[in-house]
Amino acid sequence: MKLGVMGALLGKMKLDEALDYCAKLQLDAIELPAGAYPGDPWGLVGIVHDKPRLKELRSKLSDRGLEVAGVAVHGNCVHPDRKIAAEHRKAHREGVLLAAELGTVVVNFSGCPGGCATDKTPNWVTCPWPPDYSDIARYQWDEVLIPFWAKENDFAAKHGVRIAFEAHPGFSVHNPELLVRLRQAAGKQLGANVDPSHFFWQGIDPVEAVRYLGQHNCIFHVHAKDTAIDRRNSSVTGNLDIKSYADLAHRSWVFRTVGYGHGDEFWKSFISMLRTCGYDGVLSIEHEDSLMSLSEGFEKAVEYLKGLLLRQPVGQAWWI
Secondary structure, rough: EEEEHHHHHHHHOOOOHHHHHHOOOOEEEEEEEOOOOOOOOOOOOOHHHOOHHHHHHHHHHHHHHOOOEEEOOOOOOOOEEEEEEEHHHHHHHHHHHHHHHHHOEEEEEEOOOOOOOOOOOOOOOOOOHHHHHHHHHHHEEEHHHHHHHHHHHHHHHOOOOOOEEEEOOOOOOOOHHHHHHHHHHOOOOOEEOHHHHHHHOOOOHHHHHHHHHHHOOOOOEEOOOOOEEHHHHHHHHHOOOOOOOOOOOOOEEEEOOOOOOOOHHHHHHHHHHHHOOOOOEEEOOOOOOOOOOOHHHHHHHHHHHHHOOOOOOOOOOOOO
16 A cells, blocks of 8 residues: 545645655655646646646656656536536546546546526435425436536546546535445446545444445545544534534534544554455545644654555465
């Protein structure tokens, strides 16, 4: 296994500075932000059409011993606002082309459509009743999500690229079962970016989620991010919490640096299950811990995971 970083958290640095920082921390890889919600801090949208700049990017990475863990274009390609959808679709397509050049995956969200063809904002369905919500879900899946991602599956296949969806609340695919549903309906280039942080507060066991996704052969990428649940707050409000992420004292849950929401018992089991399911790729650290500075939270995650990653190939059962 290898250790990397979701590069959006380093977006305020210049590219050379960010890559130097990664090399200093002895990381193996970086996930490159290239449009939509991660932004485009290093001007990578469209770089695939500029061969000198693309060659320069390869050189910068190679000089520091870094590989590209993925191209991050997390967005809402099926947004009912056509302007937003067009922007995110462009980033996604450019991301596929860049991933093809760099030999990596594209990381995205499934997106969330409106509740009908005339809606102007996304509509996240979380229950089947009243029946309006079941009707909305049928429209979203049958008329928007499956047709759109089937087309993108074919485009990705043409370029030899896989699309790793992060199952994220607020989007139609927010759990492993729904991710597999979209994969089975729209194509085998579609798979998972496993991010345990979003599973914890939904009541999903990330280890069992990995087992389930592994059984469907669709673990393409992994984010390393933690979540802590405040049991006193969640006992009153539940975990569907729309308070600001900055309202730390009153939220039912908050994102934490790896190791500060769950300890070795979870992270060792999570990493072991990834290997059991055949994933030996990059764990890409995503730091969104409001209780720590960027550098302290990120560097603590790096040091913590360095002691847990399984670096060497699987050994033989010599004791048999």
